Amino acid sequence: MSEVNWWESSPEMTIYYETEWGFPEHNDQKLFEILSLESMQAGLSWNIVFKKRANFRQAFYNFEIKKVAAMTSTDLDRLMGNPGLIRHRQKLAAIINNAQMIQKFQQAGQSFDHFVWQSVNFQVINHHPQTMAEVPTVIFEAKQLAKQLKKAGFKFVGPTTCYSFMQAAGLVCDRIKFP
Incomplete structure (x- = not known):
């Protein structure tokens, strides 16, 4: 008996795989969302994170970088009380921190898109x-991307998380062709 691929685990996952996962992304806001969700996945299954994606979008202003970068410790406390999220304080704080780092790139005239795509x-x-x-x-x-992101001040961006990010954002194509 063959093993079920992760995208075949539910109709929603199949739609995600067929319409989003692995397609080259160049929008800073969307790249930020992908990085944030992949960071939340560390130690968990993608299915858990995916099921909470709408909640994350709502809690983090649809991943609008400027709004997330302006979030405070009071906002973090509020997020920790949200049962629709994965309530891991360091990971939630990392999303805010990473928005601030992307904002620094943008203020210096560099896009997050350029920063990550130069890695490939x-x-x-x-x-x-x-x-x-x-x-x-x-x-x-x-x-290498993990090292560069950490050097730039990003959090929760180890090599495995970065590889998952690169796959989801289409920097790497690991898509299995359908028969």
Whole structure:
């Protein structure tokens, strides 16, 4: 019996896979959302995070960078009381922190899009996998991106999280072709 792929676990996951996951993204706000949700996934399944995505969008102003960057410790306390979120204080604080870091890029005239896409020389890395078993768990470029993000002040951006981000945002194509 063959194993079910993660995107086949529900109709919603299949739609996400067919319409969002792995397609090249260049919008700073959308990239911020993807990074935030992938950071929340650390230690959890994507299914848990995905089911709470609408709640995260509502709690974080649809990931509008300027609004999230302006959030305070009072907002963080409010988020911790929201049962619709994954209530991990450091991860929630990291989302606010990371919005502030993206805002610094933007204020310096650099987009977050440019910052992350330079990690793959502005070209999608395509692994052409035929099965999920062929998909690596991390790649050199994800390790490098994690180092660069941490150096820039980002939080909860280890190599595995960065690789998941790169896959979801389409910097890396690990999409399995449907028969």
